[in-house]
Amino acid sequence: MKVCFYPGCALHGTGREYGESIQEVSQILDIQLEDLDDWSCCGASSGHTTNEALAIGLPGRNLALAEKIGATEMVTPCPACFVRLKIAEKKLKGTGSQPDLGFTYSGGIKINYLLDYLCDPELLKKIRDKITKPLNGLRVACYYGCLSVRPPKMTDAKNPENPQNMDRLMEVLGAQSIPWSFKTDCCGGSLALTRIDIVRRLVNRLFLMAVEAGADCIVTACPLCQANLDTREAEAAQVFQQNYNLPVYYFTELLGLAMGLSGIDSWLGRHIVNPRGLLEEKGLLRL
Amino acid sequence: MSEQTSLEEEKSQKTNLPPEDESSSRGFNSLAIKPLRTENKPWFEPKPFFLKEVESLSREKVSVCYQCRKCSNGCPVTFAMDFLPNQLMHAIKMGLRDEILGSSTPWVCASCQTCTTRCPNDIDIAHVMDTLRQLSVQEKTVNKERNAPIFHQVFLDSIWRRGRVYELGMLQTYALKSGDFKDKMAKGELMNDLKLGWAMLTKGKLPLLPKSIRRVKEVRNIFKKTKSR
Ligand code: SF4
Ligand code: SF4
Numbered sequence: 161m162k163v164c165f166y167p168g169c170a171l172h173g174t175g176r177e178y179g180e181s182i183q184e185v186s187q188i189l190d191i192q193l194e195d196l197d198d199w200s201c202c203g204a205s206s207g208h209t210t211n212e213a214l215a216i217g218l219p220g221r222n223l224a225l226a227e228k229i230g231a232t233e234m235v236t237p238c239p240a241c242f243v244r245l246k247i248a249e250k251k252l253k254g255t256g257s258q259p260d261l262g263f264t265y266s267g268g269i270k271i272n273y274l275l276d277y278l279c280d281p282e283l284l285k286k287i288r289d290k291i292t293k294p295l296n297g298l299r300v301a302c303y304y305g306c307l308s309v310r311p312p313k314m315t316d317a318k319n320p321e322n323p324q325n326m327d328r329l330m331e332v333l334g335a336q337s338i339p340w341s342f343k344t345d346c347c348g349g350s351l352a353l354t355r356i357d358i359v360r361r362l363v364n365r366l367f368l369m370a371v372e373a374g375a376d377c378i379v380t381a382c383p384l385c386q387a388n389l390d391t392r393e394a395e396a397a398q399v400f401q402q403n404y405n406l407p408v409y410y411f412t413e414l415l416g417l418a419m420g421l422s423g424i425d426s427w428l429g430r431h432i433v434n435p436r437g438l439l440e441e442k443g444l445l446r447l
Numbered sequence: 448m449s450e451q452t453s454l455e456e457e458k459s460q461k462t463n464l465p466p467e468d469e470s471s472s473r474g475f476n477s478l479a480i481k482p483l484r485t486e487n488k489p490w491f492e493p494k495p496f497f498l499k500e501v502e503s504l505s506r507e508k509v510s511v512c513y514q515c516r517k518c519s520n521g522c523p524v525t526f527a528m529d530f531l532p533n534q535l536m537h538a539i540k541m542g543l544r545d546e547i548l549g550s551s552t553p554w555v556c557a558s559c560q561t562c563t564t565r566c567p568n569d570i571d572i573a574h575v576m577d578t579l580r581q582l583s584v585q586e587k588t589v590n591k592e593r594n595a596p597i598f599h600q601v602f603l604d605s606i607w608r609r610g611r612v613y614e615l616g617m618l619q620t621y622a623l624k625s626g627d628f629k630d631k632m633a634k635g636e637l638m639n640d641l642k643l644g645w646a647m648l649t650k651g652k653l654p655l656l657p658k659s660i661r662r663v664k665e666v667r668n669i670f671k672k673t674k675s676r
Pocket of ligand 2: 521557559562
């Protein structure tokens with residue numbers, strides 16, 4: 161099965177292990193993710209912060225490219241790209257007189273967020289069949305963050321206050337997903353460079369709540385959340401005098417682990433907070 | 448005697464006032480303790496038509512806000528704001544144009560969309576924040592958050608140059624342009640950041656060389672057509 165893939169900038173940089181694990185996992189599931197040729201950045205929060213038309217134009221170019229090659233569907237692993245693409249899709253389609261931006265897009269491409277795409281019942285069944293090492297005994301806090309669900313009018317999320325897909329997926333992998341009330345709270349990703357003090361406070365909140373709920377680790381489906389949590393955890397713990405030390409995994413890394421994929425060592429090697437200790441302790445990773 | 452005590456009382460009342468910067472940390476609460484008139488001038492000058500301006504730019508109906516505070520109750524960063532989101536809505540209606548464009552609120556808003564999701568009156572508050580930021584970028588207003596506009600500029604520059612964001616280059620330019628470098632040095636936080644940066648480099652998370660897309664021209668054309676440069 162071939163699918164048009166929009167990776168987004170983070171996947172080639174800070175989210176590298178996310179990209180690598182996505183590739184390996186999708187191969188096992190017979191999904192061929194083909195990078196959209198010559199894709200460009202969606203503008204992220206800097207786009208919509210400074211110029212409304214630009215915030216539609218930048219993702220719009222990618223929609224037009226996808227349309228040109230005849231794609232009807234597109235998958236993206238980054239919630240920030242996802243929501244920008246979705247908004248551009250909704251705003252550009254149906255507007256008879258399109259602003260002249262050097263491309264035309266007539267509309268109708270379905271944009272999927274990778275997590276939701278993999279939680280399609282058919283694929284879930286396939287995933288279940290491929291599991292060789294269930295993650296028994298691992299207590300995970302599923303962290304969805306903001307933009308994969310909000311604003312629901314744009315993302316079409318069915319349950320924006322309490323999404324369930326990642327929880328379901330983790331149960332399929334044999335892990336125990338613990339209920340907690342901060343699964344869609346913000347980590348401050350868009351302030352990551354400008355207001356580190358705010359970021360630390362938000363990150364601290366998330367880790368404390370996850371610990372309180374009894375989680376061993378946090379699982380994300382967003383390269384910005386993962387980078388933000390992973391890089392700021394030690395600082396936040398120090399500033400607020402706490403002693404949590406939870407690893408932050410991508411959901412695709414845990415998928416790969418449960419399927420016994422070989423890339424796991426190299427993915428985990430890119431983390432900042434030690435991701436191996438916990439998995440070894442639970443007997444899920446050989447020493 | 449009685450005159451003296453009343454004088455003393457007055458004095459102590461004065462000294463009991465919270466210090467200046469503490470009182471200004473919350474936009475509206477500071478109203479109560481500021482003298483309403485100094486030098487025969489009101490302390491703020493409402494700008495008529497600001498509500499209209501915001502509503503027509505954002506196409507959001509700010510005027511239907513009935514101050515239920517749902518937006519502020521769910522907002523994760525109220526602790527760093529001078530106007531709370533609901534106060535901001537009211538301030539727009541009151542025409543406090545300069546106060547709003549100079550405030551920290553739109554710039555510390557993390558665009559998490561919680562307010563927008565929950566507003567019972569369907570106001571896209573996060574979009575109103577966008578509009579206010581765009582206004583203050585256009586008019587180059589001096590606001591309390593010096594670094595945020597610089598960051599967005601550097602980020603967009605990176606896209607203009609290559610069609611995609613080159614993280615390492617962007618981080619460096621931002622650190623130099625924003626004075627982040629100096630601030631951190633002064634606070635002694637630089638070492639921490641350098642360590643983190645080094646860890647990310649050695650773990651292959653920050654590619655050293657930039658990559659451009661083939662048709663950067665198309666991207667630059669979008670910048671030009673939308674008057675972003
Ligand atoms: S949630 Fe909506 S109606 Fe309520 S205070 Fe905020 S903007 Fe006003
Ligand atoms: S979008 Fe901004 S104002 Fe609204 S809840 Fe999030 S941080 Fe607060």
